[in-house]
Amino acid sequence: MPHQLSIFAENKPGKIEKITGIIAEGQINIRAVTISDAGDYGIIKLLVDNPERGFELLKSENIAVNLKEIIAVKIEDKIGGLHEISKVLRENNINVNDSYGFITEPKKEAVFIFQVADPIHAENILKKEGFSLLSDRELYLI
Amino acid sequence: MFNSSIEQIPRQELEALQLDRLKKALEAAQRTPFYKKQFSDNNIDVSKINSLSDLKKLPFTTKSDLRVSYPDGMCAVDRNVIVRMHASSGTTGKSTVIFYTRKDIEEWSSLVARGLYSSGIRSEDVFQNMMGYGLFTGGLGLHYGAEKLGCMIIPSATGNSLKQIQLIQDFKTTAVHITPSYALHLADVINGEGINPADLGIRRAVLGAEPYSEATRDKIQDIYGLKAYNNYGLSEMNGPGVAFECEELGGMHIWEDFYIPEIINPETGENLPDGETGELVITHINREAMPIFRYRTRDLTRIIPEPCRCGRTHKRIDRMKGRTDDMLIISGVNIFPSQIESVLMNIPEVGNNYQIVVDRENNLDKIHIKVELYSKMFHGDIKELDSLRKNITDLLKSTIIVTPKIELLEPGSLPPSTGKAVRVIDNRKI
Numbered sequence: 001m002p003h004q005l006s007i008f009a010e011n012k013p014g015k016i017e018k019i020t021g022i023i024a025e026g027q028i029n030i031r032a033v034t035i036s037d038a039g040d041y042g043i044i045k046l047l048v049d050n051p052e053r054g055f056e057l058l059k060s061e062n063i064a065v066n067l068k069e070i071i072a073v074k075i076e077d078k079i080g081g082l083h084e085i086s087k088v089l090r091e092n093n094i095n096v097n098d099s100y101g102f103i104t105e106p107k108k109e110a111v112f113i114f115q116v117a118d119p120i121h122a123e124n125i126l127k128k129e130g131f132s133l134l135s136d137r138e139l140y141l142i
Numbered sequence: 143m144f145n146s147s148i149e150q151i152p153r154q155e156l157e158a159l160q161l162d163r164l165k166k167a168l169e170a171a172q173r174t175p176f177y178k179k180q181f182s183d184n185n186i187d188v189s190k191i192n193s194l195s196d197l198k199k200l201p202f203t204t205k206s207d208l209r210v211s212y213p214d215g216m217c218a219v220d221r222n223v224i225v226r227m228h229a230s231s232g233t234t235g236k237s238t239v240i241f242y243t244r245k246d247i248e249e250w251s252s253l254v255a256r257g258l259y260s261s262g263i264r265s266e267d268v269f270q271n272m273m274g275y276g277l278f279t280g281g282l283g284l285h286y287g288a289e290k291l292g293c294m295i296i297p298s299a300t301g302n303s304l305k306q307i308q309l310i311q312d313f314k315t316t317a318v319h320i321t322p323s324y325a326l327h328l329a330d331v332i333n334g335e336g337i338n339p340a341d342l343g344i345r346r347a348v349l350g351a352e353p354y355s356e357a358t359r360d361k362i363q364d365i366y367g368l369k370a371y372n373n374y375g376l377s378e379m380n381g382p383g384v385a386f387e388c389e390e391l392g393g394m395h396i397w398e399d400f401y402i403p404e405i406i407n408p409e410t411g412e413n414l415p416d417g418e419t420g421e422l423v424i425t426h427i428n429r430e431a432m433p434i435f436r437y438r439t440r441d442l443t444r445i446i447p448e449p450c451r452c453g454r455t456h457k458r459i460d461r462m463k464g465r466t467d468d469m470l471i472i473s474g475v476n477i478f479p480s481q482i483e484s485v486l487m488n489i490p491e492v493g494n495n496y497q498i499v500v501d502r503e504n505n506l507d508k509i510h511i512k513v514e515l516y517s518k519m520f521h522g523d524i525k526e527l528d529s530l531r532k533n534i535t536d537l538l539k540s541t542i543i544v545t546p547k548i549e550l551l552e553p554g555s556l557p558p559s560t561g562k563a564v565r566v567i568d569n570r571k572i
Contacts, residue, residue, distance in 0.1 A: 006522025008515055010552055036524050041550050043524050062554045064515050066522030 001069050001119060002136040005046040005054050008064035011037060019044060019063065026050075026057045031142055032113070034100045045098070047113065049140040069119045072134040073126060077103055077110040085112060085131060092125045104142055111142070144259035144291070145252070148399055149454045156398055156455060160427060161194055164402065167426070167433040170218040176211045177435070197402060197425060198413060202436045208238040208378065217241050219431050229277045230377050230476060237277075240377050241431040247286065249428065250380045253397050254287020257386025260395065260454070261371035262346050265292030267317040270309060272324060273351065273474070274543075275299045279381025280351050280474065284319045287383060293317070300324070300473075303331040310342050317346040321474040322354035322362060326505035329365045340367035348373055350382060351474035353462050353572050372461060378437050379424050385459050393446045393458030400428045403459060404436070405445055408466040416447040421466050422459065440467045468566060470500060473507045477542045479566050482511060485537050491519040491530050495556040502570040511538065512549045514556055 009015040016035075023030060023046065032047040048054045051067055058065040075081045082101070089096060099114035111134060116122045123133060134142075143149045151159070168188040171177035181188060184201050191199065208216065217224070225244045229237035242250065263269065269288040275281035281299060288295045298309050306328060309315065320328070325347060332339045347362060347370040359370050374394050375382035384401060385394035396403050401424050405414045408421040422439045426432075442465065446458040470477045479498055486492050493514035501508045513534065515527075527550060534548045557564060 006520075008520050008527070008550075008552060010550075010555070015552075038524050038528060041527065043522065043527075059517070062517060064517040064520035064553055066520055068522045 001123070002047075002072050002134065002139045003051045003067045004070050004113075005044075005048060005051055005058065006066045006068045007044040007046065007058060008041065009044050010041050011039065016044065019046075019058065022057055022061055022063075023048065023054055026053060028054050028057075031140065032100065032102055034098075036098065045100075047139070051136075051140075068115060070113050070115055071119055071122055071126070072111050072113045072139045074132040074134060075101075075110050075112050077105065077107050081110060082112060085126070088126065088129050088131070089122075092122075094122050094125070111139070143454070144256040149256065149260075149395075149456065151399070151455055153455055157194060159399055160402055161192075163399075163427040164194070164197065164425070165191065167428070167435070170430070171433045171435065173218045174211075174216050174433075176207065176215045177433075180207075194402070197404070197436065200435050202411065202423065202438050203434050204438050205238060205378070205440075209236045212236045213239055214241070216432055216434070218433060219243060224431055228279045228282070228377055228381060238378065240279075240380070242380075243430045246380075246429050246431050249400070250283065250383060251286040251290040253380070253400060254284060254383035255290040256397065257373060257383050257395075258284075258287055258291050258293075258348065260386050260388040260452070261348055261373070262369065262389050263288070263291060263293065263317050263348070267293045267346070268296065268313055268315045269293035269317045269319070270296040270298050270306070270313075270315040272298055272300060272306060272318060272320045272328075278475070278543075279375070279377045280319075283375065283381035283383060284348070288319075303328055304335075307332055307335060307337070310344065315342070315344055317348070318344055319348045319350070321351050322349050322358050323352065323473065323502065323505050323507060325349065325362045325366070325370075326358070329362075330504060339365050342366070344368050346371070350374065352471040353464070355572055356461075358572075374441075374459065374462065376439055376441075378434060378439075379426055380429070384424070388450065388452045388454060390450055390452045392450060393460050395450065395454050395456040396424075396459050398456045400426065402427060403445060403457065405443070406438075408438075408440075408442075416445040416457075419444040419460075419463060440465050440469065442466060470498075470509075470566065470568065472500065472509050472542075472544045475543045477509075477544070481541055482538060482546075483565075485541050486511075486513055486534070489530075489534060489537070491516055492534065493517075493553055496565065497556050498566045500566070500568045500570055507544075507570065509544060509546045510549060511546045512551055512556060514551050514553050517553045 029049045034045045036043050055067050097115045101112045103110045223243050224241045226242045229239045271284050273280035329339045345368050347368050349370050350373040362370050371387040374385040385396040387394045404423040405420040406423050414420040422441045422443050423436050426434045442463040443460045486496050493516040495514050497512040499510040531548050539545050
């Protein structure tokens with residue numbers, strides 16, 4: 001299952017720079033970034049091509065970091081593309097905690113990435129419903 | 143005067159009364175496990191204390207002695223004659239507890255009444271007591287004193303400014319007991335309601351529970367068009383009512399028929415002559431339930447040597463100049479940084495470094511506590527961080543009474559605990 005880095009950061013100038021600096025120095029490539037903000041602080045989420053290495057590097061710099069399992073699903077880049085999968089999630093009573101998406105091939109393919117409480121359960125359901133899930137290797141090499 | 147025979151007692155008679163009461167208090171203290179041990183450990187023979195200057199032979203009593211004696215190691219009477227206890231919050235969950243017999247409560251009330259009268263409060267006054275009621279002595283202590291004096295008391299307690307204003311208007315409050323910072327804040331709220339505070343008809347304010355400057359007093363007097371008087375007290379010495387400012391405004395008379403004040407050099411423990419500034423040490427010579435000898439208040443002041451024009455013979459102490467320890471007074475509540483530290487260090491998600499920042503915003507004290515997140519306890523979940531912050535706030539609030547604002551910081555962002563880490567930053571201008 002793929003992972004992303006969740007990093008605790010204060011909501012102040014220069015905090016992202018510090019983290020991206022460590023990541024760049026470690027020759028790690030960022031595939032996607034999101035920030036959830038809770039006022040004074042937030043969580044920076046990085047999808048990178050080598051999350052384990054990124055995790056170790058950040059940890060060694062005394063940064064509060066965690067590797068989180070994520071689900072990455074291929075969806076069609078068309079009207080209603082996201083709606084198809086959200087319908088399945090609702091039918092199976094799966095709650096999405098945090099998500100983002102990006103286009104991999106314009107007008108053809110996009111990836112929907114999200115976190116859930118029970119990723120294995122969600123993966124099994126999505127596979128059964130015929131969705132194509134990206135492995136960690138596939139995802140990191142996009 | 144409320145009781146002119148005692149308030150104007152000639153010094154010689156006063157000192158004879160003090161010695162007599164001191165001896166009785168020493169006698170009673172032998173019944174307490176704490177003093178029994180303290181006297182025997184220090185080879186003190188109480189029968190050899192025959193003059194007031196012999197008081198110096200006794201060891202000091204400190205706040206930590208009170209904590210160690212929790213809950214009743216300093217109590218000199220049977221539990222069934224105690225009618226009340228008060229407590230101040232303590233570190234590591236232990237409070238300092240004070241006990242009172244019925245006589246103690248009545249006499250404390252008389253002392254407060256005596257002080258209120260000296261500050262110009264009369265039985266005709268409608269007295270709104272805007273202090274915390276509960277274990278804290280400030281609310282109930284003044285309450286009983288004002289009642290004894292014959293005032294109509296409004297036990298409005300703290301907070302809820304709009305309700306306070308309504309009570310002032312509806313019941314025509316003429317005197318208030320209030321912290322200086324809240325008096326200034328309340329004035330802003332009153333102005334915000336389109337009312338001039340000076341039109342409310344409050345004529346006297348008894349200010350206490352926190353340090354403040356002459357400039358603040360002037361400001362409060364101007365805004366409300368009232369006269370404001372200082373008072374001093376601490377729970378170990380009953381609570382409020384230890385010393386009150388009379389209408390001559392030249393310092394606070396400490397009621398020497400109950401308290402023997404000394405000023406010491408806080409470093410050496412040596413007594414300093416009247417007029418010199420040092421740490422105030424007080425002996426309570428007239429409390430049945432709990433005599434306390436040479437209590438180190440940690441407050442810095444001086445004894446004013448000159449007699450007061452008001453005719454009272456009891457010595458005056460000056461406005462408090464500061465503390466010899468790190469105690470913080472936040473909205474009238476006493477807080478030690480160690481209390482905050484012990485709460486924080488019991489929370490696994492919190493790292494080892496923290497910082498306490500105190501500010502005064504719109505005349506209200508604000509306490510911010512900056513804590514570092516412990517990196518190993520971070521699970522990448524923002525909801526978990528929000529509930530952690532709430533949990534820290536709740537735990538601290540239950541210990542220090544006031545509600546702190548918690549800031550979660552990245553690991554390593556505060557100065558390390560080794561060396562001279564600045565743990566407390568007090569930005570208030572007193």
